[in-house]
Amino acid sequence: MNLMHWRLLVAVADHGSITAAAGHVGMTQSAASQAMAGMEATLGAQLFTREPRKTLPTALGLSVIEQARVMLGALQAIRSTVDEARPMLRGTIRIASFPMVLATFLTPFLQRFRQLYPGIDVTTLDVTDNEVLTLLEADLIDLGVVLNPKPERQATILGRDCWMAVLPTNHPLAQRPADASVSLEELFEQAFVLATGGCSANARSLGAAVGLTLRDIRVEVREWSSAFSLVREGVGVTLVPEMALPVERQGLRVMPLTAPRYREFALVGSPNRPPSAAAAALLKMLAER
Incomplete structure (x- = not known):
């Protein structure tokens, strides 16, 4: 018993x-x-x-x-x-993140953190990556998840994923062998469904970073799921983060880029003040994981 x-x-x-x-x-x-x-x-x-x-x-x-x-x-x-x-650390932490990263990367760590520090109340906000920066600048949150943090900014890396091309199965580029890849240059020449996922980091910004421009944007959508539906219908091809890929891929051909491109997720603090003792405890736990 x-x-x-x-x-x-x-x-x-x-x-x-x-x-x-x-x-x-x-x-x-x-x-x-x-x-x-x-x-x-x-x-x-x-x-x-x-x-x-x-x-x-x-x-x-x-x-x-x-x-x-x-x-x-x-x-x-x-x-x-x-x-x-044993004095218990107490306090509150306000964290802003876009939902996919919160669910995939942060939630398991926050569950562990609550076990280690029951006196700290953690509140999470689901927002876009641009809203994260706005909240940080306004000092309305303690920590925020950002994409591809700037080198000069102190950041705790949570993880990363790579960008993947998604094409209709009958597209000429999709007829390549199973282990084939597609270059960013040839992908950007195709009719394109631009999906943003509500983030500033998307195919357009990825191309701009290497001097490439999308030649034929047929439609721009916010939701990844909408982009996949349009690709299935043959409207165009798209480029999405690996963690956004659908489980059901009927009608789609997913291909890696010839030169892999990654996006990195990191937790950063307010630029206006050092992290509180509670926030520092979370960052320390993440750094030691």
Whole structure:
């Protein structure tokens, strides 16, 4: 038997119902029923009587429940003693990020951070990359996720992905062998569906960085999913980040660039002030991962 079993035991006594107790301790009703039956089997005694609308402790059950309360109280006292002896870092962190990076890169780290620093409240905002910069400049957030951070700016790198060409399966360039690539130069000569994903970093800016211009933009869309639909219909080709590629690729040919191009995600602080103790703790954890 583990700690959850004893908490469940006390919760059943307090709520008079296995169903209500299950919800209180975060278990399903069936798992709670099995756990209770297992406890009674292990102890070799009946602790509760089950009635149609009520679960009541037996005389022996009352004694066991009382001891369980003493045990759980002692455990809480131990935790309180440890917390008092070890000062808990407290504070708040406001982080702005575009949704895809938040879900893919940041969320697992933030879950771990909350376990390590329960006294720090973390709030996340879903915004575009341009909005991240605006919020940072206005000092309205503590940290923000930026694309391709400038070398002079102190940044904590979260990850990166590469740009991939997406073409209709019947496009001439898509007829190349399975391991073939396509150059940025020849891609930019095609009828093009420009997808931005709400970001300033897109095919147009990628080309501008190397002196290339899109010759024939048929349509410009914000959502990656809209671009994939238009490519399937043969409107044109597109260029998207790898993490934006769809799971369902019927009608699409995805090809790497001959000279790979990457975009990097990084967490940066306000340019107007040093990070708070709470924000510094998060940056330190990310740097040491």
